[in-house]
Amino acid sequence: MKRGGSDEAKRRAGESAAEQVEDGMIVGLGTGSTAAHAIDKLGQQVDAGLDIQGIPTSFQARANAREAGIPLTTLDEATPDIAIDGADQFADGNLIKGGGAAHAREKIVDSAADRLLVVVDPTKEAETLEHPVPIELLPAARQPVTDALEAAGGEPTLRAAAHKDGPVVTDNGNLVVDCDFGTIDVPAELATTLSQIPGVVEHGLFVGLAAEIHVGTANGVRVVTP
Numbered sequence: 342m343k344r345g346g347s348d349e350a351k352r353r354a355g356e357s358a359a360e361q362v363e364d365g366m367i368v369g370l371g372t373g374s375t376a377a378h379a380i381d382k383l384g385q386q387v388d389a390g391l392d393i394q395g396i397p398t399s400f401q402a403r404a405n406a407r408e409a410g411i412p413l414t415t416l417d418e419a420t421p422d423i424a425i426d427g428a429d430q431f432a433d434g435n436l437i438k439g440g441g442a443a444h445a446r447e448k449i450v451d452s453a454a455d456r457l458l459v460v461v462d463p464t465k466e467a468e469t470l471e472h473p474v475p476i477e478l479l480p481a482a483r484q485p486v487t488d489a490l491e492a493a494g495g496e497p498t499l500r501a502a503a504h505k506d507g508p509v510v511t512d513n514g515n516l517v518v519d520c521d522f523g524t525i526d527v528p529a530e531l532a533t534t535l536s537q538i539p540g541v542v543e544h545g546l547f548v549g550l551a552a553e554i555h556v557g558t559a560n561g562v563r564v565v566t567p
């Protein structure tokens with residue numbers, strides 16, 4: 342899916358993270374237009390002899406990895422040494438993810454990895470998180486989850502599909518709401534609140550997971566270490 346930010350900056354970020362991957366590594370493969378650049382670069386490195394296996398975080402990441410010629414495995418078989426993934430916003434090392442509705446599997450793979458390298462363009466940087474938080478939920482739980490999110494101070498909006506009547510349906514067969522909480526002063530607290538709502542499959546707050554954030558710019562890459 343095409344989203345905002347310069348593609349050149351995204352490419353720099355993706356390639357910078359891909360360069361940290363070494364022979365023999367298991368690599369979590371993130372979703373989105375910036376992570377796709379990392380996957381492309383890894384594919385080139387595999388062509389040149391790099392021996393790795395990837396664990397995709399979504400249908401699209403799997404398709405990108407297959408196209409790039411990266412051998413794949415699963416979390417049943419291996420644990421990622423490193424994961425490379427994008428973000429919709431970052432502040433103080435914490436992330437909001439889920440612009441591609443892939444955050445449930447992304448969080449599983451990214452959390453399992455020894456190190457998560459986040460790849461972004463400068464439009465993703467904020468002083469404080471305030472982007473609406475994507476929340477994947479079971480379809481049968483839509484109303485009670487909506488009520489609970491409103492009680493927690495959020496304004497949830499069911500994500501509509503772009504090329505289909507009705508809502509986005511995730512790779513896992515669930516729905517997504519984007520929940521506006523305004524400025525998120527204590528992300529860990531909100532993350533705990535969201536995780537405790539019955540029917541929530543996963544939310545897009547990634548707290549304390551990033552080891553490095555590679556910010557591609559117009560002429561280079563800035564690496565932020567939280």
Ligand code: 5RP
Nearest residue numbers: 373374375427439440441443
């Ligand atoms: C998908 C994600 C993406 O990583 C996030 O939306 C960033 O995407 P992009 O690099 O295209 O801006 O969380 O669920």
